Each structure stands twice: as structure tokens, then as C-alpha cells.
Amino acid sequence: MCGIIGIVGTANVASALYDGLTVLQHRGQDAAGIATVDGAKLRLHKRKGLVRDVFTQKAMEKLHGRIGIGHCRYPTAGSEDVDEAQPFYVNSPYGIAFAHNGNLVNTEALRREMFEQDRRHINTNSDSEILLNILAHELQIQERMQLTPDHIFKAVAGVHARASGGYACVGLVLGYGLVAFRDPHGIRPLVLGQRETPNGREYAVASESVALDILGFKFMRDVEPGEAVIISENGRITARHCAEGAVHAPCIFEYVYLARPDSMIEDVSVYKARLRMGEKLGEKILREWPDHDIDAVIPIPDTSRTAASTLAMQLGVPFREGFVKNRYIGRTFIMPGQGERVQSVRRKLNAIDLEFRKKNVLLVDDSIVRGTTSRQIIQMAREAGARKVYVASAAPPVRFPNVYGIDMPAASELIAAGRSVDEIQRLIGADRLIYQDLEDLIWAVADGNESLKHFDTSCFSGEYITGVDPAYLAQIEMLRSDEAKAKLRSA
Numbered sequence: 001m002c003g004i005i006g007i008v009g010t011a012n013v014a015s016a017l018y019d020g021l022t023v024l025q026h027r028g029q030d031a032a033g034i035a036t037v038d039g040a041k042l043r044l045h046k047r048k049g050l051v052r053d054v055f056t057q058k059a060m061e062k063l064h065g066r067i068g069i070g071h072c073r074y075p076t077a078g079s080e081d082v083d084e085a086q087p088f089y090v091n092s093p094y095g096i097a098f099a100h101n102g103n104l105v106n107t108e109a110l111r112r113e114m115f116e117q118d119r120r121h122i123n124t125n126s127d128s129e130i131l132l133n134i135l136a137h138e139l140q141i142q143e144r145m146q147l148t149p150d151h152i153f154k155a156v157a158g159v160h161a162r163a164s165g166g167y168a169c170v171g172l173v174l175g176y177g178l179v180a181f182r183d184p185h186g187i188r189p190l191v192l193g194q195r196e197t198p199n200g201r202e203y204a205v206a207s208e209s210v211a212l213d214i215l216g217f218k219f220m221r222d223v224e225p226g227e228a229v230i231i232s233e234n235g236r237i238t239a240r241h242c243a244e245g246a247v248h249a250p251c252i253f254e255y256v257y258l259a260r261p262d263s264m265i266e267d268v269s270v271y272k273a274r275l276r277m278g279e280k281l282g283e284k285i286l287r288e289w290p291d292h293d294i295d296a297v298i299p300i301p302d303t304s305r306t307a308a309s310t311l312a313m314q315l316g317v318p319f320r321e322g323f324v325k326n327r328y329i330g331r332t333f334i335m336p337g338q339g340e341r342v343q344s345v346r347r348k349l350n351a352i353d354l355e356f357r358k359k360n361v362l363l364v365d366d367s368i369v370r371g372t373t374s375r376q377i378i379q380m381a382r383e384a385g386a387r388k389v390y391v392a393s394a395a396p397p398v399r400f401p402n403v404y405g406i407d408m409p410a411a412s413e414l415i416a417a418g419r420s421v422d423e424i425q426r427l428i429g430a431d432r433l434i435y436q437d438l439e440d441l442i443w444a445v446a447d448g449n450e451s452l453k454h455f456d457t458s459c460f461s462g463e464y465i466t467g468v469d470p471a472y473l474a475q476i477e478m479l480r481s482d483e484a485k486a487k488l489r490s491a
């Protein structure tokens with residue numbers, strides 16, 4: 001996942017984009033960028049690093065313009081190089097800057113097609129550069145001097161017809177304005193907001209509603225699956241569905257881990273969905289283990305805290321903080337290499353020994369992916385004197401790669417792939433391991449919005465809503481495993 005944001009304002013927008021990106025930082029810690037339109041010029045600054053480090057005072061001063069987009073990246077395709085940081089830019093037609101959250105599953109076919117049919121050279125291994133070039137091509141073939149919303153909608157429909165995968169996107173078309181769109185299944189999130197200023201109304205789109213909140217934009221609605229929203233330079237907003245008939249299937253992992261708890265996605269509070277996950281998990285434990293001997297429920301900070309609180313309540317067992325997180329270290333799971341992830345768990349979390357001594361503790365995590373966190377945390381709990389260490393996961397076992405914007409491409413790296421719960425329990429060294437059932441997870445989210453009937457649950461179920469070629473899965477396993485990425489980095 002990455003974070004994206006776009007604003008059509010009445011005054012310079014760079015500092016609002018910057019602030020928005022800082023609250024989307026949890027979606028991507030690898031690189032960040034902002035593009036603004038300054039008259040007829042595009043201003044672009046992007047670098048590797050956290051938002052606060054990428055945008056120096058000097059860089060910010062150059063980002064003039066009252067229309068702009070921003071991106072923070074967590075790579076799922078190509079390399080971690082600065083060349084693949086976003087926004088991307090193409091100079092023809094019109095000049096377009098573009099930011100993408102998600103991942104395409106037909107990248108290689110598109111890359112060939114782009115070159116052979118459309119005579120477009122793609123200069124990086126990024127799927128986002130391909131997506132931008134499709135949009136550019138679909139605008140180009142309409143051969144219009146004067147763009148209208150119709151032309152842009154038609155171009156987005158052309159993107160939907162060719163690209164397969166998850167994509168929430170925001171683009172700047174120079175001389176025209178901003179366009180935001182989501183893939184036909186609405187896999188990745190995107191919301192729309194507005195705010196009134198003395199100079200008139202301003203619009204913003206962002207991956208999560210928390211970005212609108214902190215900027216003082218009023219949440220209007222989610223951009224709908226397959227829909228494109230266009231906001232012209234002079235603030236006229238138009239929207240249209242550019243893909244008909246696709247099943248709406250938002251990514252359920254957003255609710256489990258990716259999104260901030262204070263965000264609303266598809267009218268569902270992420271926080272409340274996590275509370276319900278804890279409740280359901282508690283019910284399961286009481287059902288399957290009525291005579292449990294748990295003395296305390298302890299969350300593995302940060303994301304699992306919400307679910308752990310209701311789980312403890314359900315069990316009637318005290319909720320205790322047993323690990324303290326160093327707030328200056330980022331999220332472990334979205335770090336690019338396994339070495340960094342392992343080190344980071346120990347540096348990030350420290351046990352409060354007294355909370356463990358001679359107790360049977362239930363450690364709760366939102367999800368267990370590679371098992372990096374749970375393995376170490378269980379050991380730390382034992383070192384702190386716990387008698388029994390049980391583990392519960394608010395999500396079901398992650399057994400299949402994610403191909404829509406979460407970097408878990410190699411089944412071989414997932415601790416639950418091809419393993420039973422007993423085997424996983426042994427591997428992580430727990431005295432007992434309990435996972436949420438998939439139907440309960442779905443209930444926990446869907447209970448917030450009855451109109452949500454489907455979700456992308458592929459990493460739990462192996463069912464890919466867009467369909468996915470087994471050759472693609474084999475290819476990403478080969479190219480994007482930690483080992484492959486480490487080789488690439490040292491090359």
C-alpha cells in the first residue's frame with residue numbers, strides 16, 4: 001500500500017499536501033513525492049525516505065501552485081530506487097503527473113503492448129509508470145486540443161479495459177485539473193472531501209479520511225469503484241462511473257492492519273471494525289476453550305490494541321500493556337528487508353517484566369504474516385517470566401500472496417502457507433495459537449455497512465477477484481522474495 005493525496009485549492013497547496021502525507025505515512029515509509037502545477041509548469045520533488053526528511057524547507061519553497069498531488073511509497077513492484085518514487089510524469093499529451101496506490105497483475109503484457117502497439121517506452125519496472133502511460137495513451141488517441149471531462153472519462157474507461165489489479169489513482173493534467181479514480185472492484189481506498197475558504201471551495205482526495213480530517217476538509221464520500229472524479233482548475237467537479245458491472249470488493253486487510261483506526265473506509269469505521277474483530281475472536285476462544293487459564297490479555301503494539309481491548313472484555317480477563325513501543329521507529333511489516341524487520345522488532349518493543357512474571361498471558365496481534373513479530377515477542381514474554389504464552393490473531397492465517405498493493409508476494413515467506421495451525425504454533429513457539437475465522441472477520445467489517453457484500457480476502461482465501469495468472473504468481477515469488485530483493489539491492 002501507498003498513500004496518495006490530491007488537492008485543488010485556492011492558494012498554494014504544498015504545505016497541506018505535506019501535512020496530509022504525514023498522516024498517510026503508515027501506508028508507505030520508503031519514498032515520498034509532491035507535484036504541483038505552477039502556471040504552465042510542473043513542479044516535482046521526490047526522494048527516498050520519510051515525508052519529514054524528503055521535504056526540506058528549500059524543496060517546499062519551490063512547490064508553488066494551488067493544484068497538487070502527493071504520494072508516499074511502499075514498493076510492490078520494480079525496485080526501491082528513487083527512479084520509481086512517485087508521482088511519475090509524462091510530458092505528452094498535455095503533461096500529466098500521476099500517483100498510484102495498488103498493484104497491477106498484468107504488468108508484463110501491458111509493458112509489451114505499450115511498446116509494440118502504442119510505441120511508448122516504459123523506463124522503470126514500476127507498474128505505476130505503465131498505468132500512467134495507459135492513461136496518457138488513452139487521452140492522446142482522442143486528439144483533442146481542448147479537453148473536456150468526457151475525454152478524461154473515456155480515457156479512464158480505456159484504463160479499466162486494459163489494466164487488471166488494484167489501483168486508486170490521482171493525476172494532474174496540466175492546463176486542466178485533477179482526476180482521481182479507483183479500479184472497478186474498488187480494492188484500494190480513496191475518499192473525497194471539500195472545505196470552504198474565504199476564496200472559495202477547495203477539494204481533496206486521499207487514501208484515507210484521516211488526511212481530510214487533519215486538513216479540515218469535510219468528508220463527502222468514497223470515490224466509488226470504477227468511478228472517476230474530475231476537478232477542473234477552476235474548481236468544477238464532475239464524476240462518472242467508467243466501468244460497469246464489476247463486483248465491489250474492497251481489501252479486507254485495510255481494516256485488519258493497513259489503515260489508521262481513525263479512518264472511515266466505505267462508510268465503515270476502521271476502529272469499530274477492529275473492536276468487532278476482538279469480540280468475535282473472544283467468542284471463538286470461549287467456545288473452543290471454555291476452561292482457559294488466561295491471566296491477562298496483552299496486545300502487541302500498535303495495531304492490535306483495539307481488537308485486544310474487546311477480546312479481553314469478552315473473556316472477562318484483565319487487559320494489560322506488556323510491551324512498550326519506541327514511537328520513533330516506524331512499522332516493521334512494511335520495511336523492505338527481513339533483516340531490518342527482525343532487528344526492528346527488538347528495538348521497537350520492550351517488555352514490562354512485571355506484567356509477565358508467573359502469569360499465563362494471551363498475546364494478541366492483528367495478523368501474523370511472516371511470523372517475524374510473534375516469534376520474537378513470544379521469546380521476550382518468556383524471558384520476562386511468563387509461565388504460559390498463548391497467541392491470538394485477529395485475522396485468519398495469511399496463506400496466499402497479496403497482489404493488489406501489499407508487499408507479501410512470496411508464499412514461501414508466509415509462515416502459514418501450506419501449514420496447519422499446530423505447525424505454526426510450534427514454529428512460533430507458542431503454547432497455544434488461535435486464529436480468527438474468515439467468516440467472522442468478514443462479519444466484523446461488513447457489520448459496519450450492510451451494502452458491502454464482497455471483499456478481497458485473497459491473502460486468506462487464495463481467491464483473487466480479478467483472476468490472476470499462475471505465471472504471474474510464480475514470477476513475483478521469484479522476483480520479489482526478500483532474497484531476490486536483497487540481491488537486487490547489492491547488485
Ligand SMILES: O=P(O)(O)OC[C@H]1O[C@H](OP(=O)(O)OP(=O)(O)O)[C@H](O)[C@@H]1O
Nearest residue numbers: 302303331332333368369370371372373
Ligand atoms: O508476522 P509479521 O511478518 O511480523 O507481520 C505482522 C506484524 O506486523 C505488523 O506490525 P507493525 O510493526 O508493522 O506495525 P504496527 O506497529 O502498526 O502494529 C502487524 O501489526 C503485526 O504485528
Ligand SMILES: NC(=O)CC[C@H](N)C(=O)O
Nearest residue numbers: 001002075076077101102
Ligand atoms: N504499495 C503500493 O501501492 C505500491 C504502488 C506501486 N505498485 C509501486 O510499487 O510503487
Ligand SMILES: [Mg+2]
Nearest residue numbers: 300301302303
Ligand atoms: Mg504490529
